[in-house]
Amino acid sequence: MVRIAPISESLPAFLASRNYSQIAVLVDEQTKKHCYPRVKNLLPKHRLIQIRSGETQKHLGTAGEIWKALTDAGFDRHGLLLNLGGGVIGDMGGFCAATYKRGIDFVQLPTTLLSQVDASVGGKLGIDFEGLKNHIGVFRIPDAVLIDAGFLATLPFRELRSGFAEVIKHCLIADASKWEEIRNKEWEEQNWEDLISHSVAIKEKITESDPTEKGLRKILNFGHTLGHAIETHFLEDPKKRLLHGEAIAAGMITEAWLSFKRGWLTEEELLQLEEFLFTTYGKADIRPEDFEAIVALTAQDKKNRGKEIRFSLLKGIGTCVFDIPVTKKEMTEALQYYIG
Amino acid sequence: MVRIAPISESLPAFLASRNYSQIAVLVDEQTKKHCYPRVKNLLPKHRLIQIRSGETQKHLGTAGEIWKALTDAGFDRHGLLLNLGGGVIGDMGGFCAATYKRGIDFVQLPTTLLSQVDASVGGKLGIDFEGLKNHIGVFRIPDAVLIDAGFLATLPFRELRSGFAEVIKHCLIADASKWEEIRNKEWEEQNWEDLISHSVAIKEKITESDPTEKGLRKILNFGHTLGHAIETHFLEDPKKRLLHGEAIAAGMITEAWLSFKRGWLTEEELLQLEEFLFTTYGKADIRPEDFEAIVALTAQDKKNRGKEIRFSLLKGIGTCVFDIPVTKKEMTEALQYYIG
Numbered sequence: 256m257v258r259i260a261p262i263s264e265s266l267p268a269f270l271a272s273r274n275y276s277q278i279a280v281l282v283d284e285q286t287k288k289h290c291y292p293r294v295k296n297l298l299p300k301h302r303l304i305q306i307r308s309g310e311t312q313k314h315l316g317t318a319g320e321i322w323k324a325l326t327d328a329g330f331d332r333h334g335l336l337l338n339l340g341g342g343v344i345g346d347m348g349g350f351c352a353a354t355y356k357r358g359i360d361f362v363q364l365p366t367t368l369l370s371q372v373d374a375s376v377g378g379k380l381g382i383d384f385e386g387l388k389n390h391i392g393v394f395r396i397p398d399a400v401l402i403d404a405g406f407l408a409t410l411p412f413r414e415l416r417s418g419f420a421e422v423i424k425h426c427l428i429a430d431a432s433k434w435e436e437i438r439n440k441e442w443e444e445q446n447w448e449d450l451i452s453h454s455v456a457i458k459e460k461i462t463e464s465d466p467t468e469k470g471l472r473k474i475l476n477f478g479h480t481l482g483h484a485i486e487t488h489f490l491e492d493p494k495k496r497l498l499h500g501e502a503i504a505a506g507m508i509t510e511a512w513l514s515f516k517r518g519w520l521t522e523e524e525l526l527q528l529e530e531f532l533f534t535t536y537g538k539a540d541i542r543p544e545d546f547e548a549i550v551a552l553t554a555q556d557k558k559n560r561g562k563e564i565r566f567s568l569l570k571g572i573g574t575c576v577f578d579i580p581v582t583k584k585e586m587t588e589a590l591q592y593y594i595g
Numbered sequence: 596m597v598r599i600a601p602i603s604e605s606l607p608a609f610l611a612s613r614n615y616s617q618i619a620v621l622v623d624e625q626t627k628k629h630c631y632p633r634v635k636n637l638l639p640k641h642r643l644i645q646i647r648s649g650e651t652q653k654h655l656g657t658a659g660e661i662w663k664a665l666t667d668a669g670f671d672r673h674g675l676l677l678n679l680g681g682g683v684i685g686d687m688g689g690f691c692a693a694t695y696k697r698g699i700d701f702v703q704l705p706t707t708l709l710s711q712v713d714a715s716v717g718g719k720l721g722i723d724f725e726g727l728k729n730h731i732g733v734f735r736i737p738d739a740v741l742i743d744a745g746f747l748a749t750l751p752f753r754e755l756r757s758g759f760a761e762v763i764k765h766c767l768i769a770d771a772s773k774w775e776e777i778r779n780k781e782w783e784e785q786n787w788e789d790l791i792s793h794s795v796a797i798k799e800k801i802t803e804s805d806p807t808e809k810g811l812r813k814i815l816n817f818g819h820t821l822g823h824a825i826e827t828h829f830l831e832d833p834k835k836r837l838l839h840g841e842a843i844a845a846g847m848i849t850e851a852w853l854s855f856k857r858g859w860l861t862e863e864e865l866l867q868l869e870e871f872l873f874t875t876y877g878k879a880d881i882r883p884e885d886f887e888a889i890v891a892l893t894a895q896d897k898k899n900r901g902k903e904i905r906f907s908l909l910k911g912i913g914t915c916v917f918d919i920p921v922t923k924k925e926m927t928e929a930l931q932y933y934i935g
Binding site for chain 1: 655659662663666669693694695696697698719720721724725727729730731732733734807808894
């Protein structure tokens with residue numbers, strides 16, 4: 256159940272419909288400061304579990320801290336975990352809840368645009384492992400996703416722009432007219448509440464038809480095969496580290512070029528797409544010496560089968576096809592096209 | 596899908612029906628030596644993953660080793676993990692498979708009586724955490740459970756007897772006539788193939804009607820609330836450590852007494868049960884100074900709600916009811932009755 260409404264309405268209504276023995280709220284130092292004050296007084300007696308912020312914290316050690324905090328608090332199977340934060344908090348808190356005593360209820364309270372339009376919907380949960388993103392995890396639909404666009408006011412510009420990449424992706428894979436609408440607007444003109452509803456509706460529809468990613472759901476990975484690899488490649492470099500959406504923007508350009516090469520996008524469509532993405536995100540500092548490592552990282556993508564790397568590619572704007580084999584040579588060419 | 600047949604038939608038939616990109620077999624040093632030789636030649640090219648045997652290895656560190664081995668082998672989502680061993684291998688291998696890249700296929704090849712009649716059926720997977728049994732885990736039904744009674748020949752007597760406790764439990768909670776049959780037979784007369792089929796049928800029926808233990812499934816926990824607590828209490832003491840079934844035998848006696856106290860078992864039924872279990876298992880060395888710690892450990896049982904400890908208790912032989920609140924005082928009295 257995804258509800259887009261002020262949290263002061265949606266959270267008390269949800270709690271009134273259930274009967275939990277204990278409640279805990281998972282935060283990081285950022286959401287404790289900026290978001291928790293809006294949540295605190297809506298809850299009965301509860302426990303606060305705090306972890307350090309950032310993708311680099313999304314590992315087994317932090318999951319252990321969350322499991323330990325739930326254990327120390329004497330949580331039984333009828334407890335509730337509220338995940339207040341962005342994708343890291345939601346993915347990891349959800350994974351910990353889904354595996355604590357083989358699963359307790361959890362509610363996502365996404366506070367970033369990225370988690371509101373993407374991570375909180377669809378039930379993908381997990382942690383990074385050995386430098387691989389979301390390598391350990393499960394699929395489980397949260398007991399509720401309560402989205403409040405009011406939290407976006409607490410967000411730095413770069414974070415908001417990062418989330419916008421998933422909004423763009425949803426338009427490109429499923430709604431050509433919405434793509435026309437957003438690409439012809441200035442940044443300040445975008446209507447976030449409307450875009451959240453639009454993205455959530457598309458993502459819910461796709462994930463409900465294929466919850467465990469056997470087929471159609473893979474189209475959500477457009478921009479993510481090379482995008483994830485680029486993100487992972489720069490993860491350990493503080494100067495060049497990219498936010499998820501920034502890496503996905505680069506991924507969408509390179510993968511749009513792969514579509515263009517197959518004759519599935521016109522040159523005009525490719526240029527429009529790349530103009531909008533370069534204007535919004537600038538160009539990531541990828542160099543020829545990075546190509547080999549980035550291409551190698553695509554082999555760890557969870558969509559692959561055997562040694563073949565498969566992509567989700569646009570077939571015209573608003574349509575996406577999946578399981579398209581792409582060679583390492585083509586990937587290198589796509590990266591070369593990107594850096595120009 | 597549970598199949599009881601020689602593995603030389605069931606395993607090739609299963610593999611022929613699927614198309615896996617990679618196969619790995621999880622073993623410990625015991626099953627590598629005693630069981631793997633019977634499996635090895637039935638498989639195409641595969642990788643062996645070896646962990647150390649024993650319940651004390653069932654922790655996050657070992658899970659990390661398994662995840663790492665799958666990662667290093669380049670396993671994608673279309674790989675298969677075969678768990679060749681007892682409950683620890685099955686629970687932990689299953690958990691690792693269910694969480695690797697959000698879930699790959701796995702097949703249980705249980706080699707102990709305990710895992711054949713209990714752990715391999717019903718989809719409970721997990722690891723111990725902070726000394727608490729199966730504290731982190733998920734529910735997922737294996738892609739197949741292939742049971743070969745031939746493996747029992749490799750088992751020490753104490754291990755076989757441990758598994759028998761779950762067979763006894765299934766009779767006590769669901770089949771009074773089978774209980775009469777087994778309790779009137781000598782150890783040497785028991786027909787293991789028949790008892791495995793009987794136990795698996797009962798467990799499958801119960802778990803299929805309630806996969807995530809919201810209700811009826813709890814009756815499978817008869818003997819396990821105090822039994823698990825007794826097992827955990829002695830886990831760190833090498834001299835007094837009990838096998839699972841040995842602890843459950845003590846749990847069944849103490850919990851049968853709780854039923855008797857409620858007027859749900861006659862004195863004759865209690866004495867018959869107790870005579871058979873003491874004859875088979877002897878008496879565990881529990882002392883009055885252990886009572887408080889054992890009772891405290893029941894509070895960590897996953898079936899509880901809030902502070903109340905709830906039991907599954909017999910209501911006559913062959914019938915079991917669940918969610919029965921039991922006070923700490925009663926538990927202490929039950930333990931006192933046990934030690935006599």
